[in-house]
Amino acid sequence: MTDRRPYRRESEERRRDDLISAALQLVSEGGPQAATVRAIAQRAGVTSGLIRHYFSSKEELTRAAYQSLMDRMIASSASVLDGGPDDPIARLAWFVAASLSPPVVDPVAVGLWAGFLHGVQRDTAMRDVHIATYLAFRDVLQSLIEALPRPVPSTQLRSDAIACNAVIDGLWLEGSVLPEAFATGEIVNIGLASVGAILKIDLMAAMTATTRATP
Amino acid sequence: MTDRRPYRRESEERRRDDLISAALQLVSEGGPQAATVRAIAQRAGVTSGLIRHYFSSKEELTRAAYQSLMDRMIASSASVLDGGPDDPIARLAWFVAASLSPPVVDPVAVGLWAGFLHGVQRDTAMRDVHIATYLAFRDVLQSLIEALPRPVPSTQLRSDAIACNAVIDGLWLEGSVLPEAFATGEIVNIGLASVGAILKIDLMAAMTATTRATP
DNA sequence: AGTTGAATTATACAATTGCATAACAATAAG
């Protein structure tokens, strides 16, 4: 009878975060089907009943987990620029290189992203989060492009941003899913060359100059 | 007692195809978790026991379904070029445009692709299929690039193919997941412009000329 | 026609699922 597991009371924020992190871990490891209520609870170090105390349903926990994941991705993408150079060209090169290197390029991340895609296509709330995240990324890129001293008139700012974003996305995807298919630094170099070609700017030179300056 | 459902015997090929198609339909509609043994059987018009008669496990059916999906995608991509123009530049433009238009760009297709990604990362057989498919796509692109009359030496054939493939993949992804975020033809135009910029060739001109020639 | 092989259905089963509810115990307030 009296053999219940001892426990500590934690703040709502802490518990929600733990449950969300556990859910994300499980989705990344075993896909959406691995993130069962019981597995999430066990991973978070609680019993399954507690989930219903913080989330009205598993679906809501899933939504919260996706929201949290997207928040982290946006934050990590924005933080990349904090330590970066000031020169507009070098700054863009820096951003592209960081977006195509670990920890952004990561099998776990792409697994998570894929694991939530069906929810994104089906659930309105998740779809809104996805749209907002996509636009946030693209806006960062567009700002960087806008700041460039361009040899050509920047009448197609939107198109350029979409194009560069697509290159980065495609390379991110392929580099994350098939890391062994590319040599070290190959993805970054191709990204710099491609974005540079699209924008008609030499990003490679800017990048090597910057990395040489800040080792 | 004697109230069993009447049935017809079918060829092994037919039954396997039906089961695979049913599984793909369900994954596209509701994600991997929707493709249960019973749902697949019902969709294929048989009872669930039959699945084990044609596949040793659900995992094997999943593998077969993924294999089939990739085969179809490769075939549909290759068939695009059949009716295309002969001029190398126009031919590449044609291929890019087709790869960024329906039915290649399709929410269902990207949902399916994502639904299998975890299997690809975990199951060796599925991973091999994925690698082969990725390389097949890239090789088609590389052949098209190789045939171009290039203003610059094509010393970086591999890099160019990876880059162009990434642009197409990224645009395919974004256009499929967020169709409403782009104007009609916008994705195609950006794809043509980007691939053209990377390869330093005017694909837009080639495309408009071709479409004008073959309406 | 009758017989046989196997494709197909039907049923069963243990394990797992999300969710609901009740019992408890940790912690803050009195």
Next chain:
DNA sequence: CTTATTGTTATGCAATTGTATAATTCAACT
């Protein structure tokens, strides 16, 4: 030191899961 609040565990339940096995009935072959 009590008391009350509620965070947390424990237990239960109906539905669903993949798989195994037995029971049938279709269809080909003589």
